[in-house]
Amino acid sequence: MRPFKYTKATDSVAAAKTVSANKDAAFLAGGTNILDLMKEDVSRPNELIDITRITLSQIKTTKAGGVSIGALAKNTDTANHPLIRQNYPLLTQAILAGASQQIRNMATNGGNLLQRTRCPYFYDTAMPCNKREPNSGCGAMEGLNRMHAIFGWSDKCVAVNPSDMSVALAALDAVVKVQDKDGKERTINFADFHRLPENAPEKDTNLQHGELITSIELPKVNFANKSYYLKVRDRASYAFALVSVAVVFDWKGNSIMNPRIALGGVAHKPWRATEAEKILSGATATEENFKKAAEAAMKDAKALKHNKFKVELGKRAIVRALNMAWNGKA
Numbered sequence: 001m002r003p004f005k006y007t008k009a010t011d012s013v014a015a016a017k018t019v020s021a022n023k024d025a026a027f028l029a030g031g032t033n034i035l036d037l038m039k040e041d042v043s044r045p046n047e048l049i050d051i052t053r054i055t056l057s058q059i060k061t062t063k064a065g066g067v068s069i070g071a072l073a074k075n076t077d078t079a080n081h082p083l084i085r086q087n088y089p090l091l092t093q094a095i096l097a098g099a100s101q102q103i104r105n106m107a108t109n110g111g112n113l114l115q116r117t118r119c120p121y122f123y124d125t126a127m128p129c130n131k132r133e134p135n136s137g138c139g140a141m142e143g144l145n146r147m148h149a150i151f152g153w154s155d156k157c158v159a160v161n162p163s164d165m166s167v168a169l170a171a172l173d174a175v176v177k178v179q180d181k182d183g184k185e186r187t188i189n190f191a192d193f194h195r196l197p198e199n200a201p202e203k204d205t206n207l208q209h210g211e212l213i214t215s216i217e218l219p220k221v222n223f224a225n226k227s228y229y230l231k232v233r234d235r236a237s238y239a240f241a242l243v244s245v246a247v248v249f250d251w252k253g254n255s256i257m258n259p260r261i262a263l264g265g266v267a268h269k270p271w272r273a274t275e276a277e278k279i280l281s282g283a284t285a286t287e288e289n290f291k292k293a294a295e296a297a298m299k300d301a302k303a304l305k306h307n308k309f310k311v312e313l314g315k316r317a318i319v320r321a322l323n324m325a326w327n328g329k330a
Contacts, residue, residue, distance in 0.1 A: 001038050005047040012212055013183045015051050020181040020210025027051050027212065029072055029108040033115045041125055042132055056214055059083060065220035071110030071213040078109055088218060090248050093229035094168035100238050110213035113166055113176070113193065116204065117159040118240055119148065130156045131201045146306040147242065151267040157201030158304060161194060161269050162240050168229055170262035170270035171246035175217040181210050194269030223250040228325035232317050241265035243314045245321040256280045261297065261318065266310060273297035276318065285326045294318040
């Protein structure tokens with residue numbers, strides 16, 4: 001690990017100012033990802049701004065009837081909070097599907113959204129990686145790409161976003177609040193928070209350098225029991241998703257209303273299955289319609305050499321998640 005300066009911030013504006021003033025500075029919260037990256041010499045900040053003493057850990061109802069979750073609230077506390085378990089069980093399921101209990105006890109919500117890909121070529125500094133070293137090439141493109149993207153990738157990068165929490169937030173139409181060095185706040189719809197790689201795979205999100213996530217806002221929902229998070233992985237514990245599916249919808253009689261489906265493990269960002277949503281909207285909740293939706297969701301997939309199996313796996317996972325959600329298995 002390279003030497004770095006360590007500073008404790010006492011308020012969000014001061015923290016944002018310090019990071020904004022130094023292009024090689026970074027925020028430090030739970031540290032469950034950035035410290036690993038520093039140890040592997042993948043990330044090389046020369047200054048860390050500890051933000052753990054800033055009061056950004058509240059989980060509370062909003063005036064609009066939704067819930068605001070603080071960026072510095074721990075993943076475990078968020079998943080187990082009564083407001084989340086009762087009203088957003090999809091989010092609870094997704095958080096509990098990620099990492100280990102020990103890591104969830106340390107990891108923060110803001111950090112979860114900002115975690116970097118687990119692509120092995122990104123972590124191996126002896127290999128080319130445009131995300132780590134722009135214009136150096138993509139080792140995974142012609143290498144071992146079993147875990148990699150089937151949607152939205154470019155010839156610059158085929159890595160996937162590793163966050164389970166983000167997949168649920170995408171399905172819930174969450175909003176991210178951020179603050180800049182002048183204390184000005186702005187909100188980012190979750191669909192616009194993460195980026196596709198295109199020609200700048202080194203940029204994971206649309207945050208500006210120095211902007212600090214302050215909270216994640218969840219809209220009011222009235223159909224908590226019609227949701228489900230399914231994670232398909234190589235082993236049951238501490239493994240990243242091959243494919244994951246977050247589904248949530250309202251219903252009227254036997255018909256599905258306002259469905260939202262997001263996929264994980266398939267793209268550089270949580271992937272909304274908008275074509276599948278259109279097919280299901282107003283449709284009867286049947287196995288046949290679930291399969292039609294799954295086919296639509298995967299029809300534009302572009303598999304790589306070693307991950308063609310993700311296309312069929314994705315279809316089956318969507319059908320299963322829809323069945324589980326409809327039958328109230330959240």
